[in-house]
Amino acid sequence: MLKGISETALIAGRGVLLLALFVLQGCALSQYQSTGMSLYLDSHSLTETLAKLQSQSPEPRDLPMHLLNLGMVNHLIGNYQRSNQDLEAAKRALEKVQAISVKEGLTSSTLNETFNDYSATHSEQILLHVVKALNYLAQNDLSAARVEALQSDLLIRELAEESADLASARFIAGLIYELNQEWSDAMISYRKAEQALTRRTLPIPAVLQVRLVNISQQLGLEQEYQQYLARFGPQTASLPEGYAEVLVISLNGKVPVKQQRMFSIYAPALGHFVTIAQPYYLPRTGPLVTGSQHAGAHPLALGLLEDVDGLAREALQAGEAKRVALSLSRIVAKHQMVKKARKQDPLLGLLTDLASVLTEVADIRSWSLLPAVIQVGTLQLPIGPDILLNTIYPGKSQPAQRVEVKSGAMQLLITNSYRPSSQLIYY
Amino acid sequence: MKRWIMLMVTLSLIVGCSTKVTRLEPDQAMDLSGSWNDTDSRLVAQEMIQDALSHPWISQFESSQGQSPTVIVGTVQNVSHEHINVNTFVSDMERALINSGRVIFVASSQERSEIRKERVDQDLNATDKTRSAAGNEIGADYMLKGQINTLIDVASKDQVRYYQVDLTLISMKDNRKVWLGQKKIKKLVERSKLRY
Numbered sequence: 369m370l371k372g373i374s375e376t377a378l379i380a381g382r383g384v385l386l387l388a389l390f391v392l393q394g395c396a397l398s399q400y401q402s403t404g405m406s407l408y409l410d411s412h413s414l415t416e417t418l419a420k421l422q423s424q425s426p427e428p429r430d431l432p433m434h435l436l437n438l439g440m441v442n443h444l445i446g447n448y449q450r451s452n453q454d455l456e457a458a459k460r461a462l463e464k465v466q467a468i469s470v471k472e473g474l475t476s477s478t479l480n481e482t483f484n485d486y487s488a489t490h491s492e493q494i495l496l497h498v499v500k501a502l503n504y505l506a507q508n509d510l511s512a513a514r515v516e517a518l519q520s521d522l523l524i525r526e527l528a529e530e531s532a533d534l535a536s537a538r539f540i541a542g543l544i545y546e547l548n549q550e551w552s553d554a555m556i557s558y559r560k561a562e563q564a565l566t567r568r569t570l571p572i573p574a575v576l577q578v579r580l581v582n583i584s585q586q587l588g589l590e591q592e593y594q595q596y597l598a599r600f601g602p603q604t605a606s607l608p609e610g611y612a613e614v615l616v617i618s619l620n621g622k623v624p625v626k627q628q629r630m631f632s633i634y635a636p637a638l639g640h641f642v643t644i645a646q647p648y649y650l651p652r653t654g655p656l657v658t659g660s661q662h663a664g665a666h667p668l669a670l671g672l673l674e675d676v677d678g679l680a681r682e683a684l685q686a687g688e689a690k691r692v693a694l695s696l697s698r699i700v701a702k703h704q705m706v707k708k709a710r711k712q713d714p715l716l717g718l719l720t721d722l723a724s725v726l727t728e729v730a731d732i733r734s735w736s737l738l739p740a741v742i743q744v745g746t747l748q749l750p751i752g753p754d755i756l757l758n759t760i761y762p763g764k765s766q767p768a769q770r771v772e773v774k775s776g777a778m779q780l781l782i783t784n785s786y787r788p789s790s791q792l793i794y795y
Numbered sequence: 796m797k798r799w800i801m802l803m804v805t806l807s808l809i810v811g812c813s814t815k816v817t818r819l820e821p822d823q824a825m826d827l828s829g830s831w832n833d834t835d836s837r838l839v840a841q842e843m844i845q846d847a848l849s850h851p852w853i854s855q856f857e858s859s860q861g862q863s864p865t866v867i868v869g870t871v872q873n874v875s876h877e878h879i880n881v882n883t884f885v886s887d888m889e890r891a892l893i894n895s896g897r898v899i900f901v902a903s904s905q906e907r908s909e910i911r912k913e914r915v916d917q918d919l920n921a922t923d924k925t926r927s928a929a930g931n932e933i934g935a936d937y938m939l940k941g942q943i944n945t946l947i948d949v950a951s952k953d954q955v956r957y958y959q960v961d962l963t964l965i966s967m968k969d970n971r972k973v974w975l976g977q978k979k980i981k982k983l984v985e986r987s988k989l990r991y
Contacts, residue, residue: 466952467990511873518876518945526949 403625405437406736414445414786432461433486433733439499440737444786448503455500462488477697481731489683490532492735494520501540502617506782506793510547517541531682535564536674536742539576547778547795555583573671575615575744578603607748612773614747614792618670618760619784621740623680624649626732632725640706640721644695645730649681656741663747664757670745677740739784747781749773758788829956829984831879839960840887843976847964848895852973856936865899866892867935875945875958901935937973938965952986
């Protein structure tokens with residue numbers, strides 16, 4: 369039997385296998401860099417995660433994802449300037465890959481989708497501006513934060529999808545306009561934030577309710593004011609004497625990691641194995657929003673502004689039809705290859721069949737270090753010097769910090785569950 | 796023969812992948828992304844300052860005061876969709892103003908505080924002959940303030956970017972606005988829908 373196998377077929381077979389192994393190695397590395405960093409952060413500190421990310425040299429196709437993760441870790445650590453440099457680089461890299469690629473169309477319909485440039489989901493593209501805006505706000509650069517608010521609005525218009533309108537992007541934009549005392553633009557943004565939350569059947573956070581009621585009244589939008597009043601009730605200031613309000617923006621948890629689900633069955637009609645690999649998320653097991661409702665001794669009313677975890681699942685769901693269509697086209701392409709190889713030589717056919725199974729890999733890349741939720745709330749603190757102990761995230765290290773609570777100024781606390789901050793930003 | 800073809804293909808690929816640097820003249824217009832760039836900054840500053848200097852406020856001041864007006868550049872606010880380095884635009888305007896020779900130009904508030912610090916240092920450490928005394932600064936007669944604004948119309952991958960730069964010259968004495976300048980730039984940015 370072996371004698372009948374031509375030397376050419378063996379060489380070609382080895383070539384096919386080598387190619388498959390090469391493909392697999394590339395995919396495995398790429399997938400590791402996506403999901404691996406998320407898992408790494410579970411058992412390491414932010415500084416160690418940053419060092420690990422910095423030591424990696426991603427493939428050019430994975431560079432945007434790498435930069436997004438770098439930007440996120442730098443934000444969580446508090447390296448806001450560095451974070452914005454990484455996110456700006458990610459944005460530019462993503463802009464380059466938004467056009468449809470002829471080469472990628474070919475590889476994703478014949479090999480798999482992991483060879484495509486990482487292009488980020490629509491919500492990831494908008495969240496990039498949200499994180500950048502928070503970075504600028506944390507650096508007291510309101511003018512640059514305003515640019516990010518405008519850019520996220522532009523991107524939402526460009527994407528022209530209702531699902532791409534994110535409450536977090538709209539709320540942060542509203543806040544920026546509010547800080548700039550551009551009340552009309554603030555009202556428009558807060559209104560859009562409310563609409564985005566309502567569309568996703570999420571409750572409206574108290575912080576947003578107050579703004580909708582008060583600014584619509586301030587601008588004389590009588591009909592709208594009455595509607596908000598009927599829906600949310602009167603929003604009178606209930607600040608105790610000698611206290612000031614701090615607006616808390618909290619990035620809590622981490623988005624789920626994509627997994628690969630693989631089916632490989634023998635198709636008698638085709639005479640070989642058919643393999644389909646698809647990405648999926650493990651179902652949610654517990655409540656999404658965690659964290660206590662106080663910071664030290666001070667009560668804190670945190671509300672959900674963005675279910676980023678849900679957005680990731682929504683994006684995966686939205687791309688399902690396309691992924692299934694590509695899987696089917698790969699089955700056809702690989703079947704043709706196996707058929708052709710078999711005609712040439714049965715062993716070559718077997719090796720090609722094996723290679724076609726090995727090269728079927730799901731694309732599980734994502735911006736895996738995004739928070740699971742973005743929350744907003746208010747903290748009432750006594751005016752003057754105070755020691756602020758951030759206890760929003762139980763079990764996390766909470767540096768107690770001496771703060772100066774000012775009256776009459778807007779004060780922000782941008783914090784996250786990985787490295788809780790107690791540093792107030794004054795406007 | 797086949798080897799030669801392979802070698803040629805490999806070489807052409809290497810050449811294609813290597814970094815290429817082309818030196819350009821600083822005033823050469825080069826639009827890559829469609830964003831606000833050095834050419835926009837320079838041309839807008841030049842044209843607006845020329846416009847400002849061609850209006851009657853300057854001759855009226857000269858005839859009433861018998862000297863050239865003193866101007867200071869105040870804040871130019873970026874309220875556009877882009878992270879524009881306003882400093883380069885401000886320095887382009889300062890250059891156009893100084894080079895015109897028609898106005899006296901004084902240092903900005905940031906520059907002044909540095910100079911004042913130096914003067915305090917001179918008071919302590921410099922000799923009497925070389926020391927510059929405090930209280931001899933020239934006060935500005937006019938302040939130039941402005942805003943860079945954008946309107947962007949979007950359809951799919953294409954954008955029409957409309958930049959509007961508004962400058963105002965305000966009299967320091969009585970808050971009168973003596974000149975209002977406006978410069979508009981419109982760009983159509985067509986992004987490729989296909990790539991290799």
